[in-house]
Each structure stands twice: as structure tokens, then as C-alpha cells.
Amino acid sequence: xxxxxxxxxxxxxREHVATTLTRGRERTAALIEVEPDELTAxxxxxxxxxxxxxxxxxxxxxxxxxxxxxxRDPVRQDIDxxxxxFLNTRASRVALPLLDPTxxxxxxxxxxxxxxxxxxxxxxxxxxxEEGGFxxxxxxxxxxxxxxxxxxxxxxxxxxxxLHAPRPPAAVVRLAPEVVVPAGEFVMGxxxxxxxxxxxxxxxxxxxxxxxxxxxxxxxxxxxxxxLDGGYDxxxxxxxxxxxHRVQAGLTxxxxxxxxxxxxxxxxxxxxxxxxxxxxxxxVCFHEAQAYARWAGRRLPTEVEWEKAARHDPATGRSRRxxxxxxxxxxxxxxxxxxxxxxxxxxxxxxxxxxxxxHQLAGDVWEWCDSGFxxxxxxxxxxxEEYSKVFFGGDYAVLRGGSFGTDEVAARGTxxxxxxxxxxxIFTGLRTARDLTAAERG
Numbered sequence: 399x400x401x402x403x404x405x406x407x408x409x410x411x412r413e414h415v416a417t418t419l420t421r422g423r424e425r426t427a428a429l430i431e432v433e434p435d436e437l438t439a440x441x442x443x444x445x446x447x448x449x450x451x452x453x454x455x456x457x458x459x460x461x462x463x464x465x466x467x468x469x470r471d472p473v474r475q476d477i478d479x480x481x482x483x484f485l486n487t488r489a490s491r492v493a494l495p496l497l498d499p500t501x502x503x504x505x506x507x508x509x510x511x512x513x514x515x516x517x518x519x520x521x522x523x524x525x526x527x528e529e530g531g532f533x534x535x536x537x538x539x540x541x542x543x544x545x546x547x548x549x550x551x552x553x554x555x556x557x558x559x560x561l562h563a564p565r566p567p568a569a570v571v572r573l574a575p576e577v578v579v580p581a582g583e584f585v586m587g588x589x590x591x592x593x594x595x596x597x598x599x600x601x602x603x604x605x606x607x608x609x610x611x612x613x614x615x616x617x618x619x620x621x622x623x624x625x626l627d628g629g630y631d632x633x634x635x636x637x638x639x640x641x642x643h644r645v646q647a648g649l650t651x652x653x654x655x656x657x658x659x660x661x662x663x664x665x666x667x668x669x670x671x672x673x674x675x676x677x678x679x680x681x682v683c684f685h686e687a688q689a690y691a692r693w694a695g696r697r698l699p700t701e702v703e704w705e706k707a708a709r710h711d712p713a714t715g716r717s718r719r720x721x722x723x724x725x726x727x728x729x730x731x732x733x734x735x736x737x738x739x740x741x742x743x744x745x746x747x748x749x750x751x752x753x754x755x756x757h758q759l760a761g762d763v764w765e766w767c768d769s770g771f772x773x774x775x776x777x778x779x780x781x782x783e784e785y786s787k788v789f790f791g792g793d794y795a796v797l798r799g800g801s802f803g804t805d806e807v808a809a810r811g812t813x814x815x816x817x818x819x820x821x822x823x824i825f826t827g828l829r830t831a832r833d834l835t836a837a838e839r840g
Contacts (some may be wrong), residue, residue, distance in 0.1 A: 455541045459477065538807050652680070727750070
């Protein structure tokens with residue numbers, strides 16, 4: 399499709415919604431195919447028990463699609479507060495009287511059956527919540543976001559591997575170090591993408607000074623050079639806040655890296671293996687990313703710069719839905735959707751390059767931007783404040799682009815993510831940028 403609902407008949411849109419919901423549920427079901435005690439355990443205080451995430455997914459479906467869109471009686475109104483993410487911190491959820499794995503599966507299945515009945519009757523038009531299938535798209539994105547969170551929980555769990563996937567494709571092109579993005583205006587955000595969330599809206603024009611940006615994300619090999627050059631022991635490379643965190647948290651390498659003799663390895667989903675030099679580094683926090691950028695004589699891009707590099711087409715002056723164009727991603731474009739359980743080597747997806755020639759801006763690793771999470775000019779809450787508004791202006795840094803664990807429904811070129819600067823259990827990496835010299839500016 400060219401837009402989330404553009405050009406489709408109502409029946410085609412209905413089929414698209416059903417396919418998208420089913421894809422998410424198949425993924426979620428695979429993530430809970432572990433022993434019952436693994437589902438109810440808290441593998442890290444940063445994360446919920448897997449069974450909480452699973453039932454929460456069902457509860458959100460019930461609230462928005464069964465009760466609101468469908469106007470139907472509640473399935474389990476008695477559990478609403480228990481699965482409210484704002485009422486219960488992740489660390490406290492393990493102590494709640496949660497639905498056990500069997501009850502959770504039954505509940506989620508019952509809700510989904512009712513959702514498909516509602517989908518068959520919804521006009522997918524008229525009411526803003528239903529226009530273009532928005533409510534269904536919002537719920538599909540919510541499930542996929544929690545699926546990625548559950549994938550991060552799997553990375554944190556101890557024990558042998560329970561998830562398996564083929565390795566990503568090898569690099570097929572050699573990339574130049576950086577791309578120069580010329581100064582000028584571009585359109586940021588969207589007013590036309592039917593499933594875009596409120597923080598992506600509205601489209602607005604931004605004027606951006608010229609800058610240079612890495613052609614690809616920073617790799618393990620480059621990060622190892624930073625580490626071996628004392629990057630974690632040089633306070634001058636870190637901000638004051640960043641250095642305080644490095645000391646307090648005892649950071650000495652990206653999370654899940656291990657030193658075995660003279661060689662570094664990385665543990666991924668229960669498997670310990672040598673570092674792959676040309677894969678993007680993953681599991682680094684914002685403070686580490688800033689320190690690396692300073693060591694490299696560069697800086698992190700702002701969110702505006704990142705989106706211009708990803709979406710702006712200088713030939714037409716318009717902004718694309720995805721770096722490569724308006725068509726939805728395929729396996730040739732990007733490493734998305736948990737197709738693989740690791741980032742792909744840089745140069746593996748030439749078909750996914752942006753119009754400006756920047757590679758791997760979708761998938762592989764979420765990329766830290768040197769911007770706080772703020773609303774676009776003209777922002778309006780829709781359909782509820784707790785998705786975006788309550789986070790604006792807090793202690794958050796923006797993340798863009800998606801990871802290998804992000805589904806395409808939650809990774810378009812306008813999609814915005816955010817987290818605390820200290821977080822690194824998520825699939826985070828970076829690329830760096832720099833200001834242009836006077837000669838380059840002309």
C-alpha cells in the first residue's frame with residue numbers, strides 16, 4: 399500500500415488490519431513459548447514478567463477495540479487496574495495477583511476473537527478513532543512495541559537460548575564514511591499517515607543547516623577502538639552527568655560484552671560468541687553514545703537532522719515514508735520484525751538507502767539523537783494523553799529508526815521513540831554527525 403489506508407477499499411483495509419494483527423499475535427505467541435516459571439519470573443527489575451506484558455496486550459485490545467470501538471460489554475473489567483502500566487511500575491508487577499499463563503492465554507484469545515467480530519462490523523471510517531482503521535493500527539503498534547520489550551526481556555534472562563533465527567545477510571556494498579546533507583528546508587512529521595501516532599503529527603517545515611552524518615551506524619569494531627583507547631576511563635570525553643553515571647553504574651563496555659582473555663565476546667539471547675566487527679554496536683546508553691561521538695571528534699545528530707537524512711528527497715523536495723521511498727519494507731530493504739536476532743553488517747541493505755545515500759536508517763539498532771522528547775509544533779493529543787504528552791519535557795532522549803526487533807508497523811520514517819539516557823537493555827546504537835566546515839558550506 400502507498401499509505402496505511404490510501405487507495406484501498408474498505409474490504410482491502412479490513413484484510414490489511416487482520417493481517418497486521420495476526421502477524422503481531424503470532425510473534426507474541428512465540429515469545430511466550432517458554433516454561434511457565436519463565437513466564438511468571440521477573441528476569442530484571444527493569445522489565446515486567448513476560449506474562450504481565452502478554453495479558454496487558456490483551457487488556458489494551460479489550461479497552462480500545464472491544465469496549466470502545468465495538469461498544470461491547472467488558473470481558474474482564476476486574477483486571478483493568480492490574481494491567482494499567484501507569485498504576486504499576488515494572489519492578490512491582492511481579493508481586494501482583496497476575497493471571498497465570500493458562501488464564502492469560504485464555505483471556506487474550508477471547509479478546510482477540512471479539513476483536514475480529516468488531517473488525518467485521520466497523521466501517522473503518524467516520525469517527526476519528528475508526529477512520530482509516532486507526533484504532534486497530536494503534537493496537538497493532540502497541541502489541542509490537544510490547545513484543546520488542548518482551549524480546550529485550552529474553553535478552554536479559556539467564557540460561558540457554560530459547561529463541562532462534564537465521565543470521566542476517568552479509569554486507570554487499572562498501573560504504574563511504576559519511577554523507578553530506580545540504581542546508582535547506584524539509585518537511586518533518588506527517589499529517590497524512592493514517593496510523594501515525596500523535597507525537598508524529600503534524601507535518602511541518604524545518605530549516606536545517608548543512609551537516610555530515612555517518613553513512614551507517616557505528617560498528618563493534620569502531621566501538622572497540624574507543625574502548626581500547628581508554629574511552630571509558632577519560633572523563634573529558636563524557637558530560638558531567640554522563641561521567642557520574644558511568645562511575646555509579648560501573649560502565650566499562652556495552653552491556654552483554656565480555657572479555658575472555660584478550661578477546662571480547664558478546665552474549666545474545668543465551669549464546670556467547672566473538673564480536674563481529676562490522677555489525678552495529680548495540681546495547682549502549684545515551685551517555686556512552688555521547689562519549690564515543692566526542693572521542694571520534696564528532697557529535698550525535700539532532701532528531702531533526704536524523705529525520706532529514708532519512709526522509710528528504712532533494713530531487714523532489716518531498717519527504718518519503720521510508721528512507722528508500724513510499725513502499726512498505728521487504729527483506730531487501732531493512733532488518734526489521736525479528737527476522738534476525740542481531741543487527742546486520744553495515745552495507746547489507748543497499749536497497750534501503752535514503753535518497754541522500756544514508757544506509758540502514760530503518761531496523762538494526764535504535765539510534766540515539768541529541769534531542770529531548772518534545773511535541774512537534776501544532777501537536778494535539780489523540781486519543782489519550784498518556785501515550786505522548788505526559789512524557790514531553792522529561793528526562794528522555796529521542797531514539798529513531800527501529801531495531802532488528804521492531805516490526806514495520808512501528809518503524810516508519812516519522813516514528814518516534816524515547817527513553818531515559820541511562821537505558822541500554824533496549825536495542826540501542828548510534829551514528830554520529832558533524833557540522834560542516836566553512837569551505838564545505840561554500
